[in-house]
Amino acid sequence: MSSIPATALADIQPNDRHASGECLCGAVRYEIQGILSPPSACHCGMCRRHHGALGVFTGAPVTAFRIHGADHVGWYRSSPEAERGFCRQCGSKLFWRQIDSDRLDVTMGSLHQPSGLHLDHHIWVAHRGDYYDIADALPKYAESAVGHGDQSQLSGHRPAPVPTVHEGGCLCGAIRFKVDGDMRNVVVCHCGQCRHWHGHSADYSAARTAEMALRGEGALSWYASSPGAQRGFCRHCGTSLFWRGAKNGTAASKISISAGALDGPTGLQTVRHIFVADLPDYYAISGDAERDAGSMASNPVAF
Known part of the structure; x- marks a missing residue:
């Protein structure tokens, strides 16, 4: 689409509401009239x-949206072909055009849930991360699904040597x-906060803060998503980077890092799903990694 100013988007007023949603902090809300496209999961490095x-998206004509x-x-x-929209207040991933x-x-x-939609296919799977499998039976396309050709036959997890230094x-x-x-x-993590902030379930690794060096901290914004936690994102591009607990006690000694923000290969594996009781209606969990209904506080993954 042509680059539409945010103020123009706010003036779109459909007659009926088919679906609605919002960012994590509530500063941005939207309503959509009409039929939404079948959701696709994008595995490209940029997403x-x-x-x-x-990047898991559905879509509709821009005239179907009303954005508050x-x-x-x-x-x-x-x-050169596309741009991505995020909430500047909390960093939630919202739009792609x-x-x-x-x-x-x-x-x-x-x-907002229930969405009434179900994940339909995967795209750009040739660029998937090395830390997970795509184990469901949905169509998988090596690159774009345009034309609905080029379905990809995938092998399982592609293990890589664990680097001595991780960068991202x-x-x-x-x-x-x-x-x-x-x-x-x-x-x-499948909790509602993570889904709203990342735009889908969140893949997190973690590190000891004493072993992490950060460059460009002036571009880092922190949003307090709950009394005991903050989420860090780039104020310029909106990238979801970090989650950290309270600054006192043992929580301050570690920081969670979005796996997608790591340069590959990571040498990591997906070993746990948490807050699966909050699973939405549009996807199911596949694979054999352990599952916890809530947090893993009583049995954390060690490193």
């Missing part, structure tokens, strides 16, 4: 880095980090 997770608080939406031009298109995509995680950063490059020490294997 994984920006969201810190998969559109002045809080930041747009990052991630390629193609330049010179009349459609707007929205993250499934930001939709945001999509625009304003923030970079280095971990000179062990990193925890990946834990996937």
